[in-house]
Amino acid sequence: MKVFHGIEQLEKSVGTHVGFSDWHTVTQEQIARFAEATGDHQWIHVDPEPAKGGPFGTTIAHGYLTLSLVPMLVWQVYTVEGLRMGVNYGTNKVRFPSAVPVGSRLRAGVELVKILETPAGHQLTTRVTVEREGGDKPVCVAETLSVLVA
Structure with a gap:
């Protein structure tokens, strides 16, 4: 994990790729829990038997489930003291x-894009790329x- 010692050090790293998270395996249980939380029970996500005959040959994670993993993955990449x-x-x-597809291993790469000082604090823009092994x-x-x- 990259540790930035304050905003100033973070600012000096804008434009760089910070690193990668650990790998995370997406399970059917995780997909089912996400479906329950969001009410999105589409068969391609939650019903393995019909999904076998679908376009991916198995169930797949919701796109928004993948997006919801971003904070957990990014916290593994860097921190600002x-x-x-x-x-x-x-x-x-x-x-x-x-x-x-269910069972996939994912990790996130993080690039610092820009940082702006605002009345609320420093606004940081990052580009997070989640890849499948x-x-x-x-x-x-x-x-x-x-x-x-x-």
Whole structure:
């Protein structure tokens, strides 16, 4: 994990790739719990038998499940010391270029895009690319916004 010693050190790293998270395996239980939490019970996600005959040959994770893993994965990549808090502010752009079949192992790579000083704190933009082990395309690319308060 990369440790930044304050906002100033973080600012000096804008434009760089910070690193990768650990691998995370997406299970059918996780997919089912996400379906329950969101009410999205589409068969391609939650019903393994019909999914065998579907386009992916198995169930796949919801795109928004993949996106919801981003905070957990990013926290494994870097931290900024000396903050009172950091909060999610939103996303500018999210894409799901390929599916996540059940049992896939995912990891996130993080690039620091820009940081702006605002009245609320420092607004950090990162590009998070979630990849599937053995996949030829990312499964999620998101430009995320956070507000960091020192």
